[in-house]
Amino acid sequence: MLKQYLKECEILQAKIAQKSPTQRLILACQDNLNPSDYTLSFFENLQQKEVEPMQIAIIGQFSSGKSTFLNALLGQDILPTGITPITSKVCKICYGEDYILEILYKDGRKVLQNIDFLHKLSRENSQNIHHFCLYAPILFLKEINFLDTPGFNSQNSDDTHTTLKILENVDGIIWLTLIDNAGKNSEKALLKEFITHFAQKSLCVLNQKDRLKDEQEVQTSLEYAKVAFEGIFSEVIPISAKLALSARLNTPQKFLENKLLSFAQIIQTLALQDSNGDSKKSQNPQDIMESLNATYQNLQEGIWQELETLNSQNAEQRMQDSNMPLIFDFLNQTIKPKASFAKSYSTLKKLREMHILLHLQYHKINQCYLILQRTLQKNLQECIANCALSQEKEQKIFNDLYIGLDLWLDTLAQRIFSALEKKPFTFAQKEKGLLRTKSVETNKEVVILPIEKLHIELQNQDTQLVKDYKALSVKIKNFLDLFVRSIGQNTNALKQELAKWQHNAPKNIELYLVAPQSQALGNLREFAQNCYENLLDDFNKNALVATSYLRSELNVLSNFLALSYNNAIDLTLNRLDLKIKNAITKHRENQEEFALFNPTLENVRESLNETFCFEQFQARLFGPMNCLKKTYAQFLNQNEQTTQDKMQLITQASFELKKEIDKIMQNLTAIKAEQKSVDIQK
Numbered sequence: 001m002l003k004q005y006l007k008e009c010e011i012l013q014a015k016i017a018q019k020s021p022t023q024r025l026i027l028a029c030q031d032n033l034n035p036s037d038y039t040l041s042f043f044e045n046l047q048q049k050e051v052e053p054m055q056i057a058i059i060g061q062f063s064s065g066k067s068t069f070l071n072a073l074l075g076q077d078i079l080p081t082g083i084t085p086i087t088s089k090v091c092k093i094c095y096g097e098d099y100i101l102e103i104l105y106k107d108g109r110k111v112l113q114n115i116d117f118l119h120k121l122s123r124e125n126s127q128n129i130h131h132f133c134l135y136a137p138i139l140f141l142k143e144i145n146f147l148d149t150p151g152f153n154s155q156n157s158d159d160t161h162t163t164l165k166i167l168e169n170v171d172g173i174i175w176l177t178l179i180d181n182a183g184k185n186s187e188k189a190l191l192k193e194f195i196t197h198f199a200q201k202s203l204c205v206l207n208q209k210d211r212l213k214d215e216q217e218v219q220t221s222l223e224y225a226k227v228a229f230e231g232i233f234s235e236v237i238p239i240s241a242k243l244a245l246s247a248r249l250n251t252p253q254k255f256l257e258n259k260l261l262s263f264a265q266i267i268q269t270l271a272l273q274d275s276n277g278d279s280k281k282s283q284n285p286q287d288i289m290e291s292l293n294a295t296y297q298n299l300q301e302g303i304w305q306e307l308e309t310l311n312s313q314n315a316e317q318r319m320q321d322s323n324m325p326l327i328f329d330f331l332n333q334t335i336k337p338k339a340s341f342a343k344s345y346s347t348l349k350k351l352r353e354m355h356i357l358l359h360l361q362y363h364k365i366n367q368c369y370l371i372l373q374r375t376l377q378k379n380l381q382e383c384i385a386n387c388a389l390s391q392e393k394e395q396k397i398f399n400d401l402y403i404g405l406d407l408w409l410d411t412l413a414q415r416i417f418s419a420l421e422k423k424p425f426t427f428a429q430k431e432k433g434l435l436r437t438k439s440v441e442t443n444k445e446v447v448i449l450p451i452e453k454l455h456i457e458l459q460n461q462d463t464q465l466v467k468d469y470k471a472l473s474v475k476i477k478n479f480l481d482l483f484v485r486s487i488g489q490n491t492n493a494l495k496q497e498l499a500k501w502q503h504n505a506p507k508n509i510e511l512y513l514v515a516p517q518s519q520a521l522g523n524l525r526e527f528a529q530n531c532y533e534n535l536l537d538d539f540n541k542n543a544l545v546a547t548s549y550l551r552s553e554l555n556v557l558s559n560f561l562a563l564s565y566n567n568a569i570d571l572t573l574n575r576l577d578l579k580i581k582n583a584i585t586k587h588r589e590n591q592e593e594f595a596l597f598n599p600t601l602e603n604v605r606e607s608l609n610e611t612f613c614f615e616q617f618q619a620r621l622f623g624p625m626n627c628l629k630k631t632y633a634q635f636l637n638q639n640e641q642t643t644q645d646k647m648q649l650i651t652q653a654s655f656e657l658k659k660e661i662d663k664i665m666q667n668l669t670a671i672k673a674e675q676k677s678v679d680i681q682k
Contacts, residue, residue: 022344023047025674026351029667034660036519037358049347053094054335057147057166060176061187065207065241069176070148072244072324074138079148080119089131090162091148096135099264106130144331164194169346172201172335174327179206179221179238183228191232203330204233209323210240234334237326244324251315263299267292344678352671357514359664364512365524366657368505369650375497376535376650380643383490384636390486391632397479398628402621404472409614412458412465413605416572419454420447420599425584429591442591446584447598449577458569466565473561480551483628487543487635495536502531520657527653534649538642546635553620553627560613568611575607 019027030043060066067079074093101113105128115134147170149163167173175195177187182204195202206225209218218238226236319325425446428439460466505528509521527534576599583597609615620627 020050022347022674023050025670029351032663032667034519036517037515046347046351050343053142054144054171055147056144056172056174057149057170058174058176059149059151059163061151064176064178066176068245069207069241070146072241072248074136075248077249078115089126089129091132091134093134093146095141097137100135102133104130171343175202175204176207179209180211182206182225188228195232202233204229204236206236206238207241209238210243235330237323239323239327243318244322247315247318247322266295341678348671348675352668355664355668355671359661360512361514362520362657362661364509365520366654368508368524369654372501373647373650375501376643376646379494379497380640383639386490387632387636394482394628398621398626401476402618405617408468408472409605409608409612413601413608416454417601417604419450421450423448427588427591446596447580449573449580451573451577454573459566469565473558476554477558480554483550484547487546491539491543494539498531498536502528520660535646539639542635542638542642546631550627550631557617557620571611572607
């Protein structure tokens with residue numbers, strides 16, 4: 001197994017060693033990229049491009065004789081001349097073992113037809129055709145393919161777009177124009193717009209020079225065209241395509257070839273007709289053979305008669321007069337030597353463009369993550385600022401709650417203090433005499449607490465005092481709604497920003513999409529789809545925790561006020577009453593040592609503070625770390641931590657993207673070095 005594996009590796013290395021530097025670079029770039037970022041067909045086409053024949057695009061304005069020129073190049077009267085629908089379709093002319101036309105339809109179908117199909121083509125049956133491939137057994141086509149393009153059609157932008165797309169990938173361009181119409185402003189504007197940047201591989205052909213009076217007029221038109229087209233073409237050549245075609249078709253060899261070709265096409269038509277299973281058009285085999293025999297006899301007679309005429313004609317001189325050899329010289333001496341470099345350059349250009357677009361797609365994906373990071377950072381900053389403002393406003397309300405409770409306790413203390421009554425009490429005091437101790441009675445006014453009266457007065461639910469107390473309890477409880485709204489504004493703002501990002505992120509990528517199946521793009525789409533679960537849920541949880549904590553704190557205070565009023569009143573009155581009575585009892589026992597207790601307003605308030613837990617209310621509503629400050633502090637700390645966690649999550653995704661971007665940049669560096677090497681060789 002190991003030997004077999006090593007042998008396969010050696011074979012693979014040998015195959016790679018046989019490839020050109022550009023082809024090896026293509027393989028290296030492919031291996032370096034994520035498989036989801038490209039299609040195999042793209043790299044296979046690049047590999048194939050280097051071994052393909054040269055691609056020469058033929059462009060011509062309306063009625064410039066483009067079909068005649070192509071027929072002259074091929075030495076065959078193949079393409080239909082005149083106004084035909086084929087002028088709006090791309091026709092690739094390439095080498096094949098037989099003369100055959102391949103029709104490629106827009107729905108992907110491929111159909112073979114006899115070349116005569118081009119002459120029978122109508123506008124109706126050409127609408128669904130995408131392009132043609134014309135195969136011909138002409139050795140010239142093994143090295144050069146011609147692309148008959150629609151040209152730049154101001155009436156049909158699709159034609160212009162198709163032509164421009166073809167021009168970007170061809171090895172040479174031939175612009176065909178009429179010699180007596182060349183150099184007009186409209187033509188110059190058109191060429192400068194579309195052709196200028198292809199100047200190094202462009203040739204201008206001035207057709208129909210035979211229409212001019214003499215050679216002087218030809219040279220005058222040529223000089224004018226050279227000045228008009230300066231900087232647009234590498235060369236300008238005047239020709240007569242009609243004369244060239246006539247010269248190429250009327251040699252004895254070509255005449256014989258064409259006659260045999262016509263006979264072969266007749267046979268091919270019958271074969272295709274029979275293979276299509278058309279029973280209506282099928283003929284008896286005997287009739288077919290008789291028809292073929294008669295055709296052959298007529299062909300044979302015509303050949304001998306025509307050959308005698310052709311031998312007396314000077315086809316070579318007509319070819320020289322047509323200037324067509326200059327076209328072949330341009331192809332052989334200018335285009336062909338540059339073809340291999342042009343192919344490498346074109347391949348590298350396409351490879352580089354793909355990497356630039358892929359880099360741009362990754363950059364845009366990374367930008368989406370960075371925008372999300374900035375959104376989270378901005379939200380945190382706004383949350384801190386908004387919470388500071390909200391806390392300042394809400395703390396004033398908290399202070400008012402505390403002040404309200406303080407004032408209410410002052411009012412309650414004043415009510416109890418005002419209800420104190422003075423009653424005369426007789427106290428017996430022993431005095432020592434010389435012989436015996438005697439008891440002396442003393443009358444004193446003693447402050448007493450009318451406890452029953454106060455119970456009735458203070459615990460009456462209809463009194464304003466009790467109503468104010470209950471209102472205070474409700475205010476404390478309702479304060480939570482204000483806090484929830486403040487916290488909710490922050491989470492809602494984040495939700496809106498995330499929804500905007502979720503909507504815009506895929507759209508931002510669509511404009512730069514070159515690898516729709518990219519894993520990085522899929523990860524972004526999945527992240528955007530689960531945006532709320534990935535991000536917003538934890539922020540909502542922080543808001544819920546903060547709300548729950550403050551609710552519990554406020555409920556304790558509110559419930560205490562609501563449920564403990566009567567008990568607190570009872571406890572306050574009983575304590576004061578007990579303290580007064582204890583003081584009276586002790587004063588009776590020893591008036592000198594124990595004084596009577598006459599409660600002051602401060603004494604009453606202190607008792608109320610204790611029974612109503614005022615110090616706890618003060619700490620929770622007014623203290624330096626009251627429950628509102630504590631809640632906001634915890635909420636902001638948790639939000640900051642959550643933001644950092646989410647930023648780290650996004651940073652990790654961005655880090656993975658940057659690794660792929662680095663690989664793309666490595667490829668681009670290698671491509672740039674190879675382009676430089678090709679330029680040096682060129």
